[in-house]
Amino acid sequence: MPRSERSSIAEPIDVSSAHGGPTGSPYTLVCDELDKRFGATHAVRGVSLTLGRGRTLALMGENGAGKSTLMAMLAGELKPGSGSVAVDGRVAVVHQELSLFPLLTVAENLGLGREPRLFPGGPVNNRRLRADGRAALDRIGVALDVDTVVERLSPAEQQLVEIARAVALDPALLILDEPTSSLEPSQVDLLFTATERLKAQGTSVIFVSHRLEEVFRFADEIAVMRSGALVGAGPAADYTRESLVASMVGRELEQLYPERSADRPEAEPVLRFEQVSGHGVREVSFAIRPGQIVGIAGLEGHGQHVVAELAAGVRKPRAGRLVLDGSTRANGGFKSPREAIAAGVAFVPPDRRTSGLMLPLSIAENLTVAAAHRLHPTRLLDNGNEKRAIQPVVERLRLRFAELEQRVGELSGGNQQKVLFGRWLLVRDLRLLVLDDPTRGVDVGARAEIYGVLRELADRGVGVLLVSTDMLELIGLADEIHVMYEGAVRGSVPGHSATEEEIMTLAAGAA
Ligand SMILES: Nc1ncnc2c1ncn2[C@@H]1O[C@H](COP(=O)(O)OP(=O)(O)OP(=O)(O)O)[C@@H](O)[C@H]1O
Ligand SMILES: [Mg+2]
Incomplete structure (x- = not known):
């Protein structure tokens, strides 16, 4: 089933009745020789796995290794090619891509498919629906108004609503596919405190995360997939960071972050923010010089996305000036992406599925959009030219796919993210590259490549x-980090000496 057509609501599925679950056994999950192909792609190869009651398993692997496919089969959402799954009780899933109904309220989304009725078969009991919704949010310690329409929530808040919905089902097995990729540290803590409570009741948890710190903090067991096969499984204590990474990528990964470059002579900035205000940001001033990687940190909702959009010319400032290559941008914004590209400005937006990728189009088309005028100067498609240009990007970013003509929506989440970034590597004469959370969901090996690039x-x-929610990434990569608080730059720290505490303190509004 193509990913984009997958039903957006995971109905609770009682796999135990369908598969004769091992009731009374110490295992919540037993799967045997699970296998799945999508056309030419052998996504999951003969995976056998057991998980004990109340245990937490981190499922690890590079982008495209088959994690989401395996979990869809465990949840009974995807029919295995061969093999069997038995779960002792119900399974609840939180998917990698958000799947709430944007126009419904939080309470309506939480109660979807099991709305309380005023009388059997009668209208929905709204008072109960809202009370149940509040109770579900309480269970994971999240304070949100249940009457808010979901499209008004931040991605992190939507993620928490999805998690609350899954937890409310009291599942025997809770599956979380990259639940933390858009969450902040405090929200990650909320999530894992909630799962601790569930574990105490005997619920088993499987989660995927590309953030290794989380894996070692929260997992009892680790299973590693590579190219569809299970290549290792065991207690988390048996793994080190290095051995885990080596097992995932099949090679030693020497260094995640590239060496910083020596200071360059002060050059004229590529872009200067001069007292820029509007869209919720206030009097933001900083400069980006050629050769500099400037980081923007901040908690969700403090204006960092707006700063990215202003820098990329997607939005215009209400007050103040944006100076690009020494001249004030005519109106502070670009009329079209084409105008931005002509000025050498590139933008990687945070949400690949709604604003970045053209999901029904091919991988090749998505990779070449920004460079189309160069690759197809005559406006006739030239496949040879295109393939030659794309190949180095594919290799560098370790892009995993069956064929370039495949729809980009069929790629694994992390590989979609690589396409969004990779398209700018085909553009010549870049002056300014603006990235908003470019490595969300990208595996550790590909992340090292992106940082190198x-x-x-x-x-x-x-x-x-x-712009990044990952503080370690900012510290590892940026030459200078500006920390946002309530729409303004609260403070700035040099990347080479910054600490997480320092950034968190500024992001929380302290001086
Ligand atoms: N509906 C589909 N049609 C075609 N190929 C698919 C489909 N779903 C998944 N695939 C392919 O199966 C492979 C495994 O994908 P999967 O989504 O399971 O990876 P993953 O380990 O979850 O990766 P990520 O870390 O990027 O989320 C990939 O090569 C992917 O392109
Ligand atoms: Mg996945």
């Missing part, structure tokens, strides 16, 4: 603006 671009004189 960013440093190389900077060394060639490109200015890079990096």
